Amino acid sequence: MDIQIWTYLIVGVSFALYIGIAIWSRAGSTDEFYVAGGHVHPLANGMATAADWMSAASFISMAGLISFMGFDGSVYLMGWTGGYVLLALMLAPYLRKFGKFTVPDFIGDRYYSNFARTVGVVCALIVSFTYVAGQMRGVGVVFARFLEVPINTGVIIGMVIVFFYAVLGGMKGITYTQVAQYCILIFAYMVPAIFISIQLTGEWIPQIGFGSQLIDGSGTYLLDKLDGLHRELGFAEYTSGSKSTLDIFAITMALMVGTAGLPHVIVRFFTVPSMKDARISAGYALILIAILYTTAPAIAAFARTNLIETVSDSKYDTMPEWFSNWEETGLISFEDKNQNGTIQYVADPAKNELNIDRDIIVLANPEIARLPNWVIALVAAGGLAAALSTAAGLLLVISTSVSHDLIKKQIKPDISDKGELMWARIAAGAAVIVAGYFGINPPGFVAATVALAFGLAAASFFPAIVLGIFDKRMNKEGAVAGMVIGTLLMLFYMVKYKLQGFGGGGEEDWWFGISPEGFGTVAMCINFIVSLVISRFYAAPPEEVQNMIERIREPGE
Incomplete structure (x- = not known):
């Protein structure tokens, strides 16, 4: 069978699995919609967390980037690896004992302020x-290449699938769907890595093949050869x-601190x-995340x-x-500058004739290595x-931010459980539509926005969470001032140096380099x-807040 038929088959079966799980695990209350009822087995939750953490950015x-x-x-x-370790060891146990399943909810209650919550x-x-x-744009790119549909059509298909199991199942449906998705994504990541490691080095463990000699009998190590190829083409040495x-x-x-503050993993x-x-x-x-993250450098070098x-x-x-x-997707393009029909791929922009989008490396890797069609579809x-x-x-x-932190906590505190669940589903549906729109019409500064998201999480959430847990004296005035100033400073720097038209200059103008x-x-x-400074000019938090912080720092359940 050709690649397209294999892709229809494997993707179709996986989508049917996701939809079946969503129907089986449909949420019937806000408790199930927000936290799956709080009864998920640790192994299943570990698999779901790994799938939640390893987005298209990790997989694709x-x-x-490394390549x-x-x-x-x-x-x-x-x-990204250190960020998860930091979150899991330093923050998650305390947040779990605090009992607030969203970051805004923690900030609002810990700092006894709806402004901080907002x-x-x-x-x-x-x-x-x-x-x-x-993520929606990534879905569109995969569909465009392997199912031969327009990228926008691929985004719409992804919207429909996510809408179905996210809106219907909530966290309960998402959790068990993510367990299946982890199994699929890790199998799909490792199979070509093992195949190519054996092809190049004879080692079936990619992490070992990454540092091994080539199988061609030359006695050359893989990374030494890659350094040599880079030097010949004028690129900086790979290592x-x-x-x-x-x-x-x-x-x-x-x-690290940005990803440790990402709300979708904390929940x-x-x-x-x-x-x-x-x-x-x-x-x-x-452990499950480490399987992919330790394989990524090997895949990068092989590819x-x-x-x-x-x-x-x-x-x-x-x-x-x-x-x-x-080429048909526009992610590879060739311009024959010297009109000799030979591809000149070099570091010098004036002479280089090949432009390659770095996001295709993992997806194109099995094809470049001439692996079986079923592996490519996988x-x-x-x-x-x-x-x-x-x-x-x-x-x-x-x-959750809309239904729980805005409507339930601020706008309509007396809303019923059924009404809150309805608003949660409406908000999820609206979010799918907005996300799909930006997937179809990505802003010109999308790369800057991604960096801005990490910077914002680091500049706003992380200090507020850490100080909220480990400093009983931290009050709402200090936390809000820090969040606002940190966020505004990050916004200013990103706008100045990342967005075109703001005259920020180049690398030579970066603060502190x-x-x-x-x-x-x-x-x-x-x-x-x-x-820390502002908090010392104002009164300490109420006694009940300080007692609450003492309780969540005590060992035990």
Whole structure:
């Protein structure tokens, strides 16, 4: 069978599975809609957390970033991995014992202020909409290549699927759907990695093959060969970086604290019965996440090696079928500048004739390596599973922020459970439509917006959560001042240096030599300082709030 038939078959079966699970696990109350009733087994929650954490960015983009950036791309690997560890070990157990299953809810109650709650809602919506729009766009790209439909049609199909199980099942449906999606995405990620590792190095474990000698008998190590290929084409050595140590630290830290403040993962720790189960599920999730994250550098190196050897100095007319298939999506383009019909892929922009979107690396990798058609189709299903699992989690955060943190907590406190559930579903449905719109019509500054989302989470949520747990003296005045100033500073820096037309200058004008992607670290530090200083000029929190903080820091359930 050809690739398209295999893709229809595998993707169709996976979608039928998701819909069946949603019907089976339909939510009947706000408790089930928000936290799946709080009765999810730790292993199932660990799998769902891993699927929620590993979005299209992890499945599709991370290996592509590392593949094209080499050593400099490792900041994303370290930042996103470290972010989960930080969340699981430092924040999640305390938030679980606090009993608030949204970040705005924690901020509003801990700082006894609806204004603080509203600031949290605004930040949660910005972060969540940014991510969910990216997931929907990823769905469209996968459909465009493997099902040969327009990207916009692919986005609409993804909207329908997510709408069905997110709106119908809530967290209960999403949890068990994500368990299935984790199984699909990790299988789809590992199978081609194992195949290609054996092809290149003879090692069936990709993490070992990554540091092994090539199977061609030359005695050359894979990374040494890749460094040599890079030097020949004028690129920086794959294993050496160009960023400053300070900027690498700042970006890694911003990604860590930013992802540790992402609301769609925090809520997962409220779906298990107890704190003990929350800790166990965090351990399961860490192991399950590590399988993909330790494989990503290997996939990046395998794909980069095969790509360079396939396209460099090759005749355009003799390129394999995969090349023309990706050309049709617009994610690969060839411009014959010297009119000799040979692809010149080099670092010099004036001479380079090939433009490659780095997001295609994982998806195109099996085709470049000439793996069986069913493996290629499996990767498509894995990419869709990764995108849809995170999209569903983010949509739930959006619906919860509207129905619980705005309507229930501020606008209509006497609303019934049935009425709140209705508003949660309406908000989720509206969020799907908005996310789909931005998936079809992505803003021109989408890359800047993604970096802004991490920076905002670092500059706003992280200090407020940490100080709310570990500083009894932190009051609403300090927390709100820190959140507002940290967020505004991050917005200013991102607008100045990332958005075109604002005259911010280039790298030479960056403050302290820190890139916009890493400035969330600076904004976070300023948030901490402002919060601590301002809080000391105002009265301490009420005694009941301080007692509450004492309780959540005590060992036990």
